[in-house]
Amino acid sequence: MLELQNISFGVLESQGKKEILKDISLTVGENKFVVITGPNGGGKSTLAKMIMGIEKPRSGKILFDGQDITEKTITERANLGISFALQQPVRFKGVHVLDLIRLAARKDLSAADACKYLSEVGLCAKDYINREVNGSLSGGELKRIEIATVLARGTKLSVFDEPEAGIDLWSFQNLIQVFEKMRETTNGSIVIISHQERILEIADEIVVISDGSILKHGTRDEILPEILGTASAPSGCQFYRREA
């Protein structure tokens, strides 16, 4: 369904060219739950932005259902069936949560139906449905509202960049259930960028990206024991450094 072929991307800095993604090739199959992980600054969010069209690769191709989408805009990709939840969601002053969920769902949902999506992400729907998506929402609330909009869209491919960021522990437990349910009910694939062991544990496949390259890609059972080792973060970091 999604195929990244030899994707490279870099930026020009005062010290010269900085390579951010180096010849990345990755296939995400139908109905797969793929978690991309790896050390900070490895290139995960940049890769997610390539999938959504926020950044364009310097070289390489992106195929979605066999169609070359490399030059397509964000809107064209969204219309083809790709959704994206940003690491830092944007606020929409003047737009209410209900409007945003209706826009995402692309139909005139009843308030009760829209509320179901908010409840799924652990928000008390009646308190939020008429709120404006502005600076009055906390980072964690905004993040959960954005995840609710991706659920409402229900597209073939949903990409989440660090959905756990800024979410409290209680809501995080809910979030895991949301993803587990999504995995069972969705007719599409899910790509999640995450550092969380609980999310890695429910993946079909895990991809480890470090320093702009794919270090490892395999099933959860193949990759998780290697990453976690003794299940401590320091040993995970040692793994990344050894392999890089």
Ligand SMILES: Nc1ncnc2c1ncn2[C@@H]1O[C@H](COP(=O)(O)OP(=O)(O)OP(=O)(O)O)[C@@H](O)[C@H]1O
């Ligand atoms: N537009 C840009 N200009 C300069 N450097 C950039 C740009 N975009 C990304 N980078 C750099 O590219 C590297 C990869 O960034 P990216 O956000 O993709 O990493 P990440 O793996 O998602 O990290 P994290 O786990 O911290 O979210 C980082 O060193 C970042 O500073």
